[in-house]
Amino acid sequence: MKFQLRDILEITGGELLLQTNTSGSFTVSADTRTVSPEEIFLPLVGAKFDGHDFIKTALDRGCRGYFIDKNHKNIVDSHAGAAKFVIGVDNTLESYLKLANANRRRINPIVIAVTGSSGKTTTKEMIFSVLSQQYKTHKSKLNHNNEIGLCQTLLNMPDDTEFLVIEMGMRGLGEIELLSKYAQPDMAVITNIGTAHIGRLGSMENIAKAKCEIVKYLNEEGVLISYNDELVGKTLSWNGKAIYYGLTNNVEIIKSDFNASQFVYKNNTYELNVSGEYNITNALAAIEIGKLTGVSSDNIAKGLAQYKPIENRWQILELINNIKIINDSYNANPDSMKASIDATISSYKNSKIVLVLGDMAELGEHEDNLHREIGIFLNDKKVFEVIAVGEKAKLITKTIENQEIKIKSFSKNDEVVEYLIDNIESNSVVLLKASRCMSFENIAEGLQKIGMDT
Missing domain, CATH: 3.90.190.20 (Mur ligase, C-terminal domain)
Known part of the structure; x- marks a missing residue:
């Protein structure tokens, strides 16, 4: 999305610390490897890196302006000759998220968020394959499931997007809540609660708590679709509509061998070009999403049949x-x-x-x-x-x-x-x-x- 500078200031609450030429409209980039004159460089700060160290690189590559956080305002003068404008904000990641959310609200697709200890990328891809049979659908690339990935997904979303499928990962408590806040999902999927990240979170109960944060900003009229997991039921704080799925509910597996699966779910037959009961379980979430969004039974089946594993997955x-x-x-x-x-x-x-x-x-x-x-x-x-x-x-x-x-x-x-x-x-x-x-x-x-x- 391209922003006018005045819109950026309004959305982020930022201030112009330097301005010589602010005309035109701009996209936002956090990557100096691809930054262009039509982009504003937004330096992110991590545990082992500080994007502010690369402002000169961005300017050398033609970028006209950049963001800077409150802890780095002292370096504005050092780049005064090269920059046409500088936007000061409290926190660059928060500003990135606010801009991404502004584009989400502008386009206003139906947003489906997917999380879980395992299977979330596969489930996201299956949901995308089903929805794209009937609707203009956008998705998170690969497993771009953190705050930066969310921003990139929202900001690169085509204007005609009808459905958006977002994967949400986490490294600790509070992170999925943050993603949910800025994604504002209409539907949320929890694939399972498992031992992934137990080293960071300490217990299965904390893992369940972290995954269930996905409903914190779920649309009040939205729907939760979750694997029928006992820990989810104990942990969840959600009073809205919920659908629970699993292999013990209305599923008959006809075959799952070599590189194919066939199963019956709620009186409809589906095929996958991957094997494994866990892939059938992932497909159940996609089927439920398809039904909720009005995808025909034939197109749900077609979407699942066209799903292909990605990036070292089976x-x-x-x-x-x-x-x-x-x-x-x-x-x-x-x-x-x-x-x-x-x-x-x-x-x-x-x-x-x-x-x-x-x-x-x-x-x-x-x-x-x-x-x-x-x-x-x-x-x-x-x-x-x-x-x-x-x-x-x-x-x-x-x-x-x-x-x-x-x-x-x-x-x-x-x-x-x-x-x-x-x-x-x-x-x-x-x-x-x-x-x-x-x-x-x-x-x-x-x-x-x-x-x-x-």
Whole structure:
């Protein structure tokens, strides 16, 4: 969205600290790598960076003006020769959010916010695929689910947007409430409450509290769509309309194998081009959103059938000798790791299952026990081999008592690639699952040396 300078001052409550030429209209950029003369540079401040240090870079690239917060007003004079105007605000992130919210209110789409411990990106993508069958729909890119991502999503929204689907993540209490305040959702989705971020929040109860903040600024006439989770029911403070879903409610799974699923939900049949019960669960939220927004049953089914996983989420590589690599390594927590393992085993019953499991991050003081629990979980599973990568992942192997499961441990990804290239057997299915910090996409890339099945 382009703003007149007077509108920016009114929306943010800012003041002009320097002005020589304020004509024209402007968009806002927080990235000096892409800033242009038609943009105002907005320097954000984080725990390990300060965007104010890059004001000169923005000006060198042609930017005419910039924002500055109350703690940096002393540097205005140092850029006086290059800048045409400077806007002083109390807090640059808050100003960014206010500008984004102004565009949200101007376009006024129906806003759907999605959060949860896992599955939120997949659910967001499924909802988008369903809604876009009938409506002009905009969404958060990839997993741009923090304050900066929200601002970018709202400010880049096309003027004709009818529905907006936003993913909301968090690192602690209060963060989803902040996102909800500026997104002003009309519908809110909670996919589940799990152990992701337990290291930051300390308990499942606090995780539930953080996720349930999504209803704080939910439209009073809006709708909550939530997985039927006991912790949500105990924690939620919402008196409006609510819909709860789950695999035990009106769901019949017809098949979930290889790279496809088929199921019946409330007398309608749907298909997905991904397997796993957890993906069917995610699809239920998209179906409920579709029904609430008037999408026809045929278009809901069409939207789900057209959904495709993104960015290291259940991406399947077909190699020679009937070897398959399932790259589901974008991120991991104990719940999503167990779900991926179950989906792999149930989808490839006649294959040799090789699990390459890496460290799971942000589990805090619980991390050792939660890694050990994965090993216990594997004891009654039909698995050919478990390969642990990383110091914490080695704990998984310590609690595997099933003597039929081969066990290997490595410290580096390239060691895993070398081992598998030398030892992988035909008709094997290799699941890659770890937290993002483990960079398992490098393993997936390295294993392509085995040879793609053409």
